[in-house]
Amino acid sequence: AMLLLPATVLWGVLLSAHCKPPGDHAATLAEGSWALGLRLYRALRNGTQPPENPLLSPLLLAASLGALSQGAGGATAQQIRGLLGAGAMTPDALAGALAGLLDELHARHNASYALHAAGALFTSKGQSPRQAFLKEAETRLRLQHATLSPGDKQGSLRALNAWAERATQGAVLEVAKEMPASPGALLVNALHFKGLWDREFDVEGIDFRRFLGSKYTKVAMMHRAGIYRHYEDLEKMVQILEMPLAGGSASMVLLLPLHVEPLSRLEGLLTQEQLTVWLGRLANRSIGVSLPRAIFKIQSLSDFQKQLAALGMADAWDGARADFAGVTGQKGLRLAAVLHAAALELGPEGAPVQQEEELQNTRLFYADHPFVLLVRDNQTGALLLMGALDNAQGSALHDEL
Structure with missing residues (x-):
């Protein structure tokens, strides 16, 4: 039988010996990124059309979902926070913990790896977010906003992919090959991670x-x-x-x-x-x-709508049940898709070997x-x-x- 460890022990092992433990709420969200990643990965691979060479960023997805949840209410908010393992947190505690994790991550850009990662909420014209939501989402949680023209699918697709290209400095050229069939807002992530080994390959x-x-x-x-x-x-x-x-x-x-x-x-x-x-x-x-x-040159495009709905985030897609009144100031906004593009690049390059290992x-x-x-x-x-x-x-x- 598999050894089932208490949550505190489990988290200590996943954190590993060389990690600096974050604050309590940040630690809860970091642990939640493992649960979200594993559940989403398995849902993707067990689907009717499992992707080949899949790649996803649980932390970036969690950050974008957490930012969106700041404008959600009722069951919609509870379902999103539950998915992140943050059901017991207040919205302010969730925002603070996410902001801390993102700041830590981006602080190591160029020092340990090149990381270009961004999230954005795309809404139709006429569904503009409230300034209070935008200020919180953009300044603390790095969630950008842009508008799309619902009647211009090709123009909207070009805008989405141009945003992903800018966000990753040209490493990711597209985040979708076509626009979602159903109307609604789009939560979009794009990430390019380029690292170096601690010891180079020959x-x-x-x-x-x-x-x-x-x-x-x-x-x-x-x-x-x-x-x-x-x-x-x-x-x-x-x-x-x-x-x-x-x-x-x-x-x-x-x-x-x-x-x-x-x-x-x-x-x-x-x-x-x-x-x-x-x-x-x-x-x-x-x-x-x-x-x-x-x-180490893997790229993957995904729409997580079906998987997230199956994992418990059920109301966000339904116009009658979705509650994003805190985003726009009124009911009626719903999600149509969660689009995710991730790219990983790692070659033989790394730090020079200072001394031979025995x-x-x-x-x-x-x-x-x-x-x-x-x-x-x-x-x-x-x-x-x-x-x-x-x-x-x-x-x-x-x-x-």
Whole structure:
């Protein structure tokens, strides 16, 4: 039977030894980002059309939903806050905690990684938000606002995608391929994360190997050996590897099945409790790491409307039940979609290796088949990114999973 840990223990493990615990409310929201990310990831992958190479930012999504909830009332507000794990917080406590998390995150831009992340609420002309809501949303919670012309779908689509391109400094060129069919406001996120490893890979050692994913491809693989936190669960048949990014303020956690297989079995194990057990058992070991260079240029577009509704945020989409009177000053506003574009970029580059590490009994972490990835912010413990690599871009080989 799986070990079920108390919430305080669970959070302590997810936070990890090198995190600085945030304040109580911020800690609750950071923990909530893991619950939201895992639930949303599983809902995406269990859907009728599961995306390939999915990528999402639970923290950015939580921040935008939390900002929107400041203008929500009644059951609409309760459902959004419940989804964030903030059901017991006052609106002011929620706003303060979110603002603290976002400030922490953006403060490390350029110091540890390049992060361009933004959220915006797009409403139709005639549904302009109140100034009081805009001031709170934009100044404290970084949620921008823009208007769209409901009769001009192509013009609205161009405006959405131009906003995403500006928000990510050209890294994300589109946040949607078409406008939602139903009318209503759009909550939109765009994120580009570019990091450096704390220890660089040897560029000269890059070679071409097979990646045995949803398509068999020949891809550039990068290699390095070093001391990393690692755990191998022989019963669950999975390896877990934590690789720090430059400066140590964020880490990449990779979950790799021991054998070549689609990710559905591993994804069925992904609960917060199971992750807690795995992360709690990580220990420093000599590891030879081989990763496809292609992994670290992943982009994903999503509309989370169906998934969020299924996870309990039911009223926001219904014109008769949605209560966003605090946004516009009157009832009638509803959401049509929650659009999310995320891009992750990590190559072989990293900090120069200052001294050789003493390696003994080196184990292999050979990622030549699909795996799940997490990016954890080590200062706050929040889940910044979650995704998977099903298929690595490269020249086609013949067999497939």
